[in-house]
Amino acid sequence: MQAIKVKSRFNWLLPVKAGLLAGVIALLLALVGIVEIANQRPVIPGVLSVGQTLLLLPFLWAGYRAVRQAGSGEEAPPRFWLFVNGALAGLLTGALLTALLLVGKWINLRTVFINASPELYNLLTMGAGPAGVGILVPMIAGLVLGVVVAAISLLPERMRGSVVLGLSLIPVLAILSSALFAGRGLSIGSAIAVFVAATGGSYLWSIMQARVKERINNHPAGQRAAQWSRWALPVLIIALLPLLGKYPSEVMDMVGLYALMGLGLNIVVGFAGLLDLGYVAFFAIGAYVMGVLTSPEIGWTGIHLGFWGALPFAVITATLAGIILGIPVLGMRGDYLAIVTLGFGEIIRLVVLSDWLKPYIGGSNGITRIPKAVIGPLEFGTPQTLYYLIVAGCLIVAFASVRLKPSRLGRAWMALREDEDVAQAMGINLVRTKLLAFATGATFAGLSGAIFASKLTSIYPHSFNFMVSINVLCLIIVGGMGSIPGAIVGSLALVGLPELLREFTEYRLWVYGAALVFMMLNRPEGLVPEARRRLELHESEVESLDESGEKHVTVPG
Amino acid sequence: MEQGRATMLAPACSRLLAKFRLKPARNLECRSWASAAQAGLAHSKTWPRYKDVYKGRIMLQRLTRRVSGTTVSMWLIGLVILAVVAYGTYKTLALGKYSLANWTDLIIYGVAQGSVYALIALGYTLVYGILRMINFAHSEVFMSGPFIGYFVATSLDQAGFLDRQPVIGLAIVLLVAMLTSLTIAVLLERIAYRPLRRAPRLVPLITAIGASFFLQYTFRGLFGSGIKGYPEIEQLKGTWPLAGGVNILKTQVVVIVAAVIMLAGLYYFVQRTKTGKAMQAVSEDKDIAALMGIDVDHIIVVTFAVGGALAGAAGVLYVLLFRQVHFFMGFIPGIKAFTAAVLGGIGNVVGAMLGGLVLGIAESLFPNLVLDGLGIPAPYQLKDALAFILLVLILIFRPTGILGERLAAKKA
Numbered sequence: 001m002q003a004i005k006v007k008s009r010f011n012w013l014l015p016v017k018a019g020l021l022a023g024v025i026a027l028l029l030a031l032v033g034i035v036e037i038a039n040q041r042p043v044i045p046g047v048l049s050v051g052q053t054l055l056l057l058p059f060l061w062a063g064y065r066a067v068r069q070a071g072s073g074e075e076a077p078p079r080f081w082l083f084v085n086g087a088l089a090g091l092l093t094g095a096l097l098t099a100l101l102l103v104g105k106w107i108n109l110r111t112v113f114i115n116a117s118p119e120l121y122n123l124l125t126m127g128a129g130p131a132g133v134g135i136l137v138p139m140i141a142g143l144v145l146g147v148v149v150a151a152i153s154l155l156p157e158r159m160r161g162s163v164v165l166g167l168s169l170i171p172v173l174a175i176l177s178s179a180l181f182a183g184r185g186l187s188i189g190s191a192i193a194v195f196v197a198a199t200g201g202s203y204l205w206s207i208m209q210a211r212v213k214e215r216i217n218n219h220p221a222g223q224r225a226a227q228w229s230r231w232a233l234p235v236l237i238i239a240l241l242p243l244l245g246k247y248p249s250e251v252m253d254m255v256g257l258y259a260l261m262g263l264g265l266n267i268v269v270g271f272a273g274l275l276d277l278g279y280v281a282f283f284a285i286g287a288y289v290m291g292v293l294t295s296p297e298i299g300w301t302g303i304h305l306g307f308w309g310a311l312p313f314a315v316i317t318a319t320l321a322g323i324i325l326g327i328p329v330l331g332m333r334g335d336y337l338a339i340v341t342l343g344f345g346e347i348i349r350l351v352v353l354s355d356w357l358k359p360y361i362g363g364s365n366g367i368t369r370i371p372k373a374v375i376g377p378l379e380f381g382t383p384q385t386l387y388y389l390i391v392a393g394c395l396i397v398a399f400a401s402v403r404l405k406p407s408r409l410g411r412a413w414m415a416l417r418e419d420e421d422v423a424q425a426m427g428i429n430l431v432r433t434k435l436l437a438f439a440t441g442a443t444f445a446g447l448s449g450a451i452f453a454s455k456l457t458s459i460y461p462h463s464f465n466f467m468v469s470i471n472v473l474c475l476i477i478v479g480g481m482g483s484i485p486g487a488i489v490g491s492l493a494l495v496g497l498p499e500l501l502r503e504f505t506e507y508r509l510w511v512y513g514a515a516l517v518f519m520m521l522n523r524p525e526g527l528v529p530e531a532r533r534r535l536e537l538h539e540s541e542v543e544s545l546d547e548s549g550e551k552h553v554t555v556p557g
Numbered sequence: 558m559e560q561g562r563a564t565m566l567a568p569a570c571s572r573l574l575a576k577f578r579l580k581p582a583r584n585l586e587c588r589s590w591a592s593a594a595q596a597g598l599a600h601s602k603t604w605p606r607y608k609d610v611y612k613g614r615i616m617l618q619r620l621t622r623r624v625s626g627t628t629v630s631m632w633l634i635g636l637v638i639l640a641v642v643a644y645g646t647y648k649t650l651a652l653g654k655y656s657l658a659n660w661t662d663l664i665i666y667g668v669a670q671g672s673v674y675a676l677i678a679l680g681y682t683l684v685y686g687i688l689r690m691i692n693f694a695h696s697e698v699f700m701s702g703p704f705i706g707y708f709v710a711t712s713l714d715q716a717g718f719l720d721r722q723p724v725i726g727l728a729i730v731l732l733v734a735m736l737t738s739l740t741i742a743v744l745l746e747r748i749a750y751r752p753l754r755r756a757p758r759l760v761p762l763i764t765a766i767g768a769s770f771f772l773q774y775t776f777r778g779l780f781g782s783g784i785k786g787y788p789e790i791e792q793l794k795g796t797w798p799l800a801g802g803v804n805i806l807k808t809q810v811v812v813i814v815a816a817v818i819m820l821a822g823l824y825y826f827v828q829r830t831k832t833g834k835a836m837q838a839v840s841e842d843k844d845i846a847a848l849m850g851i852d853v854d855h856i857i858v859v860t861f862a863v864g865g866a867l868a869g870a871a872g873v874l875y876v877l878l879f880r881q882v883h884f885f886m887g888f889i890p891g892i893k894a895f896t897a898a899v900l901g902g903i904g905n906v907v908g909a910m911l912g913g914l915v916l917g918i919a920e921s922l923f924p925n926l927v928l929d930g931l932g933i934p935a936p937y938q939l940k941d942a943l944a945f946i947l948l949v950l951i952l953i954f955r956p957t958g959i960l961g962e963r964l965a966a967k968k969a
Contacts, residue, residue, distance in 0.1 A: 032778030112708055114781040275759055277766075328631065328953045335691040335762060339895060340952050343945035346892075350942035355935045470766065477763055506782075510774030516767025517749050520760050 015066035019092025022062030033115035042185035043174040062089040063149030090146025094138035166199030179500035242384035249383035251499040256390035262487035264444025270482035272437035273417030275338040278345025282442040284464035286449025289314040291367035307373035318446020326438035353461040366460035480526025648930030669809040671917020672816030676871035677894030678909040680864030686840035686904035693765035696891020697772035702734030702869025714788035735869035742865025777884040896948040902958030
C-alpha cells in the first residue's frame with residue numbers, strides 16, 4: 001500500500017514530457033509553414049483563425065495528456081494537482097515557442113527556415129509582436145489552456161463530451177462555410193450560438209436518447225419512419241449534393257473517382273492482402289485507352305469511338321493489364337510485392353513520358369480533345385452531371401464489392417491475406433485467386449481512369465504519378481482496410497477535405513504521411529473498420545479477455 | 558491450441574515433403590508404391606516391373622509439376638528479353654558510334670554512381686536483415702544528411718574555409734550529414750517502428766511509407782521547395798588524366814575512394830567487432846540472440862544508426878557528383894539502392910556492395926549500349942525505367958540475388 005501511495009503522488013515527469021513533446025510538435029507546425037498559411041482562413045474573423053486553431057491543438061493535447069495521466073493513478077490526485085499538471089504542460093509547450101521567438105529576435109532564422117518570418121512571430125504572439133512582453137504570450141496562453149483543459153476534465157462525463165463537441169464544431173463549421181460558400185467564417189455571435197446549440201443539443205440528446213429511441217420503437221409509424229430514414233436520408237443527400245453548386249460538385253467528382261479506385265485497391269490490399277504500390281498504372285491504362293480510342297488527335301489506330309464505345313475497351317485493357325502484371329509477382333509477398341508493383345507503376349509512367357512512344361500516345365504533350373460522355377440528349381459535361389455518372393460507377397463497383405466479399409472468392413482472398421501457406425493447404429488455388437484479385441482491382445481502376453479522362457478531356461503523364469497510388473492507399477488505410485464504407489469515408493476525408501482547403505495543397509502529403517503513421521500506431525484498423533480486421537489487429541487484447549473468462553468475444557461476420 | 562500444434566508439425570511435414578519432393582495432393586502413386594513395398598510386394602517377382610513403371614510415371618509427374626504454364630511463360634519472357642538485349646548490344650557495337658574512351662567514361666561514372674548506391678543499399682540490407690522489413694523511409698534518411706549539410710557547406714563556403722581547407726571542410730560537412738541522417742534514422746526507429754515490432758507485416762511497411770512522405774514534406778516545409786545548389790570546391794574541379802588518354806573527374810575519384818574506405822570499414826565492423834557479431838546474431842534469430850544475452854533493442858538501434866550514418870555519407874558523395882539538394886532527391890536513389898540491395902541478395906552486406914556497383918555500371922552503360930542499338934530515341938529518358946525493369950527481373954528470376962541465401966522464398 002505504501003508503494004502505491006508514493007506512486008500516485010505528484011509526478012513531475014508526466015507534464016514535463018507531455019509539454020515538451022507538444023512543444024516540439026507546435027514548433028514543427030509553426031516552422032513548416034502550415035500555421036501561417038492556415039492563418040489566412042478565419043474561424044471567427046478578428047479573433048481566431050484556422051492557423052491559430054491549429055496551433056492550439058498541441059497545447060490542448062499536452063494538457064489533456066498531462067491531466068489524464070495524472071488522473072489515471074490508483075488514487076486520483078487532488079484537483080489542485082490536476083490544474084498544476086495541465087498548467088505546467090501548457091507552459092512548457094509555450095516555452096518552446098517563446099524560445100523560438102527569442103532566437104528569432106537575435107538571429108535571422110529565415111536563411112535556414114524559410115517560414116520563420118515576422119508574420120509567423122506576429123502570429124505566435126497573437127499580434128503583440130516579438131518585442132517586450134509579447135514574447136511571453138505563448139507561455140501565458142499555454143498556462144491558460146492547461147488550466148482550461150484541467151477544468152473541462154473535471155466536468156461530469158456527459159457534459160464534458162458535449163462541451164468538447166460544441167467547441168470543435170465551431171472551427172469545423174467555419175471551415176465548411178468558408179470553403180463551400182466563400183463565407184468569412186463565423187461571427188462571434190454565431191460562434192457562441194453554435195457552441196450553445198451544439199453543447200446543449202448533444203447534452204440533451206445524451207440524456208433523452210434512451211427515452212426517444214424507446215418511444216420511436218414502440219410506435220409502429222415511428223419504426224417505419226426510422227427504417228425509411230436510414231435508407232432515404234443518405235440517398236437523398238447523395239442525390240441532392242450537386243445542388244450545392246459547381247465547386248462542391250467538382251470536389252465530389254474527385255472524391256467519387258478516388259472512391260472508385262479505393263474500392264478497387266480495397267480488393268487487392270484490403271481483401272487479398274497484396275500490397276500494390278503501382279495501382280496508378282491501371283488508372284493510367286484506363287485513361288490512356290480511353291484517350292487513344294476517342295481523341296481525334298491520335299490517328300494511328302484509325303478508330304474514333306465515343307465514350308461509351310471506348311469504355312469497355314478501356315476497362316478490359318485494364319483488366320488484362322492487371323493479369324499480365326500480376327503473373328510475374330505471383331510468387332512474391334509483402335515487401336517485395338510492394339516494391340515490384342511500385343516499379344511497374346514507375347515503368348509505365350516513364351515509358352508513357354518518353355519520346356519513344358510519343359507518336360502513339362502523345363508523350364509529355366499528353367492527349368487532348370477527349371470527348372465527353374453522352375446519353376441521348378444528356379451530356380455529362382458539367383461537374384454536376386458528371387457527378388451522377390461517377391456515383392453510378394461507384395454504386396456498381398460498391399455493389400460488386402459487397403457481393404464479392406462474402407462470396408467463395410472473397411473468402412478465398414481473405415484466407416490468402418491471413419496466411420498464404422495455410423490457404424493453399426486448404427485447397428485455394430493461389431494463382432487463380434491472386435490473379436482475380438489483381439484483375440478485379442485493375443478493372444475498377446480502369447473504369448475510374450476512363451471517367452477521369454472524359455472528365456478532364458485531356459490527359460498528361462504527370463497526372464499518373466506515384467502520388468496517386470499513395471493517395472489511394474492512404475484513403476483505404478485511413479478508412480479501414482477491407483471495409484467498403486471505409487473506402488468512401490477515407491476518400492471523403494483525404495480527397496474531399498484537401499480539395500476544400502486548397503491552400504493546403506502543399507501540405508497534403510505532409511498530413512497524409514503523418515496520418516498514415518498515426519493511424520498505424522494508434523488505430524491500424526481505420527476509421528470505419530472491418531469487423532474481422534479489427535479483431536485481428538487487436539488479437540492479443542481479445543485473447544487476454546478470453547483467458548480471464550470475463551468477457552467472451554464472438555467473431556461477427 | 559489446435560493451430561499451435563499444426564504450426565509445430567508443419568515444418569516437419571514440409572521438410573519431409575520437400576525431401577521426397579512430394580506434394581500432399583498428388584502423391585497417390587507414390588503412396589501406393591510405398592504401401593506396396595510395406596506389404597512385402599517388393600519381394601515378389603512382379604514388383605521390379607511395376608517399380609520401373611511407377612518410377613517413370615513419377616518422374617514424368619515431377620517434370621510436369623515443376624514446369625507449369627506460368628514457369629514456361631516466364632522463361633519465355635526471359636529469353637525474349639535476353640534476345641532483345643543481345644540484339645541491341647550487337648547493333649550498337651556494330652554501328653561503332655562510341656569510342657573506347659566513351660565506354661571507359663561511362664564505366665567510371667557507373668562505378669562512382671554505384672558506390673553511392675552501395676552505401677545506401679547497406680542501410681536497407683542491414684535493416685532488412687534484422688527486422689525483415691523494408692525501411693521505406695531510408696531514402697529520406699539519405700536526403701536529410703546532405704540537406705542539413707548544405708547549410709553548413711554554404712556557410713563554410715561564404716567564410717572561404719571550404720576553399721582554403723577543402724579536406725577539413727569536406728570532413729565537417731560529411732560529419733554533419735552523417736550525424737543528421739543518423740539522428741533521423743534512430744528517431745524513425747524509436748517513433749515509427751519500435752511500437753510495431755510485433756504487428757502484422759503490412760503495418761510497419763505502411764508506417765514507413767507514411768514516415769517517408771512526412772519527412773519529405775517536413776523538409777520541404779522547413780527549408781523550401783527549391784533546388785539548392787551546393788558550393789563547388791575549387792580543388793575538386795577538373796580532371797586527372799588516366800592511362801590511355803582517358804580523363805577522370807576529380808570528384809569521381811574522391812567519391813570512389815571515400816566509398817571504398819567506408820565500405821571496408823563497415824565490413825570490418827560487421828565481421829570483426831563484437832557489436833557487428835551481435836548484429837549478425839540478431840539477424841539470424843532475434844529470440845535466441847536475446848537468450849544469449851544480446852540486448853536486441855540496442856542492436857536494432859545500432860543498426861539503424863549505422864545505416865543512417867552510411868546513408869548520410871552517401872548523400873554527401875551524391876551531392877559531390879550532382880551538386881544540388883532537393884527535398885525529393887531521395888526517392889529515385891532510394892529505390893535504386895533498394896534494387897541494388899535486392900540484386901546483391903538482401904540481408905547480405907557484401908551483396909549490397911556488389912549489387913550497388915553492378916547496378917551503377919548497368920545503369921550508365923545500358924541506355925547507350927542496348928537501347929541506342931534498338932533505335933529508341935533519347936534512351937537516357939528510360940534510364941530510371943531500366944533500373945526498375947532490372948529490379949522486377951531479378952525478383953522474378955532470381956529473388957535471392959547474386960549472393961543471397963534462401964531468404965526470399967521463405968521470408969519475403
